[in-house]
Amino acid sequence: MSQKILKSIQDVPATFIGNNTDLTIDAIAIDSRSLQNGPQTLFFALVGANNDAHQYIKDLIAIGVQNFVVTHIPLECEGQANFFVVENTLTALQQFAANYRSLFDFPIIGLTGSNGKTIVKEWLNFLLSPDYNIIRSPKSYNSQIGVPLSVIAINEQHNLGIFEAGISTHYEMEKLEKIIKPTIGILTNIGSAHDEGFVNLENKIAEKLKLFEHAQVLIYNKNEIINTFINPEMKIFSWSFDCKDADVFVSKKSALDKTFLNVQFGKQRFDIKIPFQDMASVENAISCVMVLLYFKYDEETIQNRMELLYPVEMRLKVKNGINNCSIIDDSYSSDFQSLKIALDFLESQKQYKRKTLILSDIFQSGLSNDELYTKVSQLIISNKIDRVIGIGETITAFEKKFANCITYKNTAEFISKFDDLNFANETILIKGARTFQFEEIVSLLEEKTHETVLEINLNAISHNLNFFKSKLKPNVKIMVMVKAFGYGNGGFEIAKLLEHHKVDYLGVAFADEGISLKSAGIHLPIMVLNPETTSFPAIIQHQLEPEIYSLKGLHAFLKIAEQKNLNQFPIHIKLDTGMHRLGFEDNTIADLIATLRGNQTVKVKSILSHMATSDDLEFKDFAHSQIDLFEKLSCKLMTELQIKPLRHILNTSGISNYSDSQYDMVRLGIGLYGVSNDVEEQKKLENVGTLKSVISQVRRIASGESVGYGRRFIADKPTKIATIPIGYADGISRGWGNGSGYVIINKSKAFIVGSICMDMLMVDVTDIECAEGDQVIVFGESPTVTYMAQKLNTIPYEILTSISQRVKRVFYRE
Template sequence: MSVTLQNIITAIHAKANIDNASGVIDNVSIDSRSQQNNNKTLFFALVGPNHDAHIYIEDLISKGVKNFVVNYIPEILNDKANFYVVDNTLAALQDFASYYRSLFDFPVIGITGSNGKTIVKEWLNFLLSPDFNIIRSPKSYNSQVGVPLSVIAINENHNLGIFEAGISTSGEMIHLQKIIRPSIGILTNIGTAHDEGFSDISHKIKEKLKLFSGVDILILNKNKTVEAFIKPEIKIFTWSTNDRTADVFYQKHTFEDHSILNITYREKSFQVRIPFTDEASAENSMHCILAMLYMKYSLETIVARVSELFPVEMRLKIKTGINNCTLIDDSYSSDFQSLKIALDFLENQKQHKKRTLILSDIFQSGLSNEELYARVSHLIVSHKISRVICIGEVISHFKYKFLNPVSFVSTEEFIAAFDSLEFANETILIKGSRQFEFEKIVSLLEEKTHETVLEINLNAISHNLNFFKSKLDPKTKLMVMVKAFGYGSGSYEIARLLAHHKIDYLGVAFADEGIELRKAGIDLPIMVLNPEMTSFPSIIQHYLEPEIYSLRGLKAFLKIAAEKNLDQYPVHIKINTGMNRLGFDAEMLPELIAVLKETKLVSIKSILSHLAESDNQEDKTFTNQQISDFDRLSKTITESLKINPIRHISNSSGISNFPHAQFDMVRLGIGLYGVSNDAEETKMLENVGTLKSVISQLRSIDPGETVGYNRRFSAKRKTKVATVPIGYADGISRLWGNGVGYVMINNQKAPIIGSICMDMLMADATEINCFEGNEVIIFGKDPTVTAIAEAIHTIPYEILTSISSRVKRVFYRE
């Protein structure tokens, strides 16, 4: 990219606060964390209901960024940079992308629908890449922000584009159409995703079809309902499995590990083998086949290439590696754009100073190899990569451009040398094109645990955080609780994400939790809510801030503070207002105040209390009395000591149900993880954790045969039993067994039968088409932890925090 500032000003209709508009921009950014931000970056300060990127501008200026598209100019920065003022920074980003797209003239495939967009895009990229230099959306960059960023990555050497577009409500697609301007359209499955944003299915169809207003051809599953809304001037190319009037007709025959598609097109019949058995993969394959037919590929080429399709991993995953390593697994993608995204993701993982990049040859960049690997080198330097392991003939030729390079011609050569490479105490980013089979490298580097994993969606964490922040007064501070191993979700990675979002405090239960966060490089203020007096020296050593809830505890801390010659060390005073668990009662306050008046060893950073039933919306009397008592008692302390500390009492439910009780700070806990006691609020939150396992074994039992300990289940019919390697030692309550609960296999409910064992459970999969090794969902979107908790008469907290540490946590970003 190389665009003059003058052209940008015109394209986005900006009022420029700049002396000289003759400069050139070669990078566009919306992410303040990116190490790719520099003096030729144009930063769009996006504003949403839950965020405002203007707060990052001062930091970005200090890092060398000079050009900003803004809604307003922060007062103290007026003469510190070049500002381009617009009414709406998102609209300006889209206008710029539309202008940039107009500079290029080549075929573009535009894809939309409810499901399958990313898979069809990735498969088309694989199928067509031998013949084109393709620019495509990275991962699932299909939103109002993702589409412009995808299109802005086009360069002059690309000759085919593949972009996906996703919408969640009316009025969005028209903006994406102006940016993508597809010549070939593909409409995938129309399902229930984002139904709440549309009045009915007809409304959704009409909105999605706006992407194709200017296409030469529209590829879709033949459907009378959809076709009724397609304008007559748009030419369609249809497929079907039941309507022989479609342009392409097919029938699917399923085998254990693959399917055969018998296809008829223009009176010609041919067979395609796909390595999948599910209906969705067959449909996605047909979209790709029709695109290839339209582009006049031979049947022989189509058959050969489609047979090599593969499962698409749409997420960057963080995994625990051998020898105290952290892995970032992006092993199926190695294009330049996704490398930039993965390196920015790596930047947020600060657990290890040492960073290794394992990288294969990069294809379809649209650049010469010399220019491509020069740019890769620049990225590697800016992200402070310690070591680069190059795999592939081309990248090995350019290894001299990298720091501390090691090169191998093939993955097999790397594997042969693995023992000599010494991986330990580092973060390893693994990025490889599909043909290099980097999953073999991931398998070598990944810590060996059993096949059950708890997947944590970092995007959902950000969404939920912003949802609750939107309920707060702008001046209200925010503490987020990461105690109990982040409510079972893992504390290090979540704490790093929270640090980026500039929260004010982290809260942990015990000192060792805070110490581990410090060792992982977390430098946010950390409050220890339940410190044991024996931990006070360690608390001071790692600059944690203890909650003080008794005179005994205060005097013990003051004694140690005196021994260490501390001055104004931050502590937090807890008042008991009715929880009757920890805290100073009202009659203790005179003695507390007297002790504090006589010392300068500590500084009262905050005064807090704890709500006992903030989730009770039917009778708020007790909670309102707690709030009133806290206000009165905390003022007694502040007025007596003439101090102005932070005051806080609200938890997740309190934020929503008692907005008048925000005081100076609130404490967000379970809400961050997508759990609320309010059904309507739950709809606004996103699921964070999905507990997954696999089918270890399938067996068939006859009527009268039993399953599990004490033979608690007896089959009444011929039953297919799926054994899953997860049990009560992993945190699955035995109360959820024997017909009470269920797991999900291939999107279908499989009732749990018999007693849940220590390491296994059994499910009835009689009505489900499944095989050994298939994925099993224990909880997530269905069943939710709330539903499980209700069924076994407990609370979601217990479900989440019970998940054993032997269950591997995998963090990912969509």
């Protein structure tokens, strides 16, 4: 593999500057934070709207990385490593991957579409893996960066590839086509995802089809609009529910939780049973059938394998575990590439220093078992895993390759010994192939709580962070507010992600929030915005940084600082410019200066103020008056004290509405969690939290019967009622009851009837097909917290922060 990598990088237009031409390169990296970087890594220093990896090259050299693809060599790094200097590092990565792909000659399936790409890819891997050694995109690595990283994982033992390609605007697919070079194309469902990047649906279809420009065949659902964009010379293999001119005609019927498909292909006619009923899954399953038919599988094999399809879990989930453990659930796949991704995720989300990996046999690596488990051992060592638990006959045979490892032949044997393993105070990554049924292990380790959960999308948080960072001027720092349990979304997990993204500061309201984060291992500087004087000793002990907003508070802190012989301890001075909540006013500035002048026990790290109307442009004049006063008072402090601290006054709305006043730092709050009061800006943010529950019971009541306390709902006709185990003790406002609010069940609105109880609410499901155990969405994409806030005459902050901590938080990454 290293020779192919070396040939591929040497074919990229670049100027080589280095001391060692005898390169050994065996891995490609783009993330400086990965513990997997080492002497044989080739690091591409990508430059994005919000980050430039060149600034981390010095640190990478310090840990042994010696080979870099760069646009320029940082001054302090000249002569210390090997550099391939290029015009654009992303373009170089894509060219490198295209060169690498050209060194292999076997069938490649390329998938694109608006929906279903990852599911079809995973199902095809399952269906074809008994007969092929498959390389596929890990997770949903389908972007301009994800695709080249996926293709680079090919090795000599693979004989079939399955790669997905996703685009959001023009000209992107042409680049991905050169990298994937699919021989077989699959166009999945075309929907509304990423519509904003295209002129119209037709434009989107035309762009998607560019992936198949050189494919030998295109598999798709026959459609008049799509047909007009397909090159007449391209060989097509089409299917349809309606058009009998398609190559394969399919009819369907549903029964219980299954769908029966009747497939007509030429003279063949046979039935297939799949364990799904929803149309999306049915269409994805038919795409898989089409590939099996194209590969000339017999009817019996197709029938047997399709019946075994399963729901695809595309998320890495973080869950609370027993005995103060943190669980990372990746229990549905086990391949080498996804293991690398999962280990990076473990490092970014670890809550405890002790790290345990529960790992099944790894399949389809394209390597001999000896080489594979040697590489796995190296991965585990580089990621500093404390304990390895292997499950499977193959990994058991290679147990000696791992330090501090215990193995079991199967999951049942592990479960029988579970009580002897003493899981406590550790972060546990559970990574296993589906056949090992690791969901049973997750169930054993997961903390038992009720069925209502708040799911937190970490990808959405990253997206929203980067959206606001893109609005900042160069060198403007960012403080992110994680107070109030991360606006109800969870404190530590979000703080850990923000630390991974290298934000500059975290902000909390009270000392105990900051102490909790520091105790959990967060190293970022944390500012305490509302410190009580009684908390000053604890703030100093845990290296938190207090906001000082009054002379009384300043004198109290200085007294303790002197007693502890502190030197230059960081503090933050809050100015009141019109909010009239906390802060030094104009008439106290002279006393503030007199108190701080010459004092060496503290250091003014920043000067800040808070805007009262940054979200309401009707008060633009008042907002500017606050900014002007802040400029005046902060300049006076800086001049009189001869200091140059950071200055910051803008919150989330201020970042967007008063961009000329970003100063040295901004404070991002509710925007991180996907909420904006600007309609256009809201469209560009992603939903972070989805509150889910289940139906506990379904009953029918007659006309005239009532529901709930006080008989506030009386049926005027026979009505079907579903009870949901969530109530005002979980944070749902009682004002949301009695027909004001609704939940989503099976994509339909179910309005709340009667009063919301402490632990339950009831909804009308008369016109909705549903059953006990069905999923219920309380808020998320619909209803949004913004919509709920409007109906309840409050603000989204209150909706989010009201969700009780008895509601389990589940963090996931797509």
